[in-house]
Amino acid sequence: MKKIALFLITLVTVFSCGEELEFNSPAIQGNYNGNPWKAVSYAADIDFGGFLIQGSNNIETIQLITQNDIAGTYILGGDNPNVAIIKDENGVIYSTANDPDEDFSLYPAEGQIIVENVYDTTPKTMTGTFWFYAFTEDGTQTVNFNEGVFYKVPIVGGLVALDNSSSCLQATQQVSITQIAYNATDTTMPDYTEACNAYKIALMDKIDICDDPDGSLQIIVDGLGTCIP
Structure with missing residues (x-):
């Protein structure tokens, strides 16, 4: 009985440590078109006074672009300069800066990027959440991303927007x-x-x-x- 109890305690300890290690690692993840999605590479930049956050799983790439480089809520869609972008496995780009074709969808591009914390570490890192609906340039295709999280992503620079969002x-x-x-x-x-x-x-x-x-x-x-x- 003592051996069983000791084995259970060991299991709890191992899994607790594993969860803590995963939680404390940098991450960008969420649900992409209803399927779990997780980046294997991630970085952030401060460009033109705003954040550019990027994650890739070597097949798709996600970028989140904000107007300012401070913690806060950034609204996506419409005339807002904040943008979320996905480049899919075929190189097709979806952006919240694009409007849907009226014959395709009555629902506009929308979403939120919430920068919760910017940590004064070396390098600086940032944490927050996001969700969005984005369209192709012609407005006839759409993707959605929900329950998105970016956690302690390092701000290392060197990123370039996938479309003209940084120029805008x-x-x-x-x-x-x-x-x-x-x-x-x-x-x-x-x-x-x-x-x-x-x-x-x-x-x-x-x-x-x-x-x-x-x-x-x-x-x-x-x-x-x-x-x-």
Whole structure:
């Protein structure tokens, strides 16, 4: 009886240690189209002021891109600059930046990236959760990923977005920077025309790179006129 008890204690100890080791290891995993998915390689980067988190199982690659490089909740889909991307085994790219074809789906791309913690280690690491629905560029194919987790993924740099998401993010941030300068410049100030033109160019670049589905950016451009006070 003592031998059985000792064997059970040993089993509990072994499995407890195994679970702890797995939990304490870096990971990106979740359910991809209803099937368990786990990365075998993972890394993160800070690019254009936001996070780029990447995981791959050597067949598919997932990327999560955020507007800022701080902990918080980042909404996906619509006009949000935050993006989730999957490159499948055939090289087809699905992105939350793509809208569905109306004949294919009435449900838009959507999701969330929640950065819970950024640990000040060497290198820095980050932990959080995510879920999303993404579409191909023509909007006729979709994938979903739910119960996603990234755990203590190292921020080591050197990553590049699979589509033009980083370019769109950079354009969005440039609009924010030039808008601040424009709003702080009165029409009577000598550098008004320069500030106005910089803001206008940034808006036009964003339209070119990110598109302007509802025309709101073009309305702002038109409202700036010739930038002559």
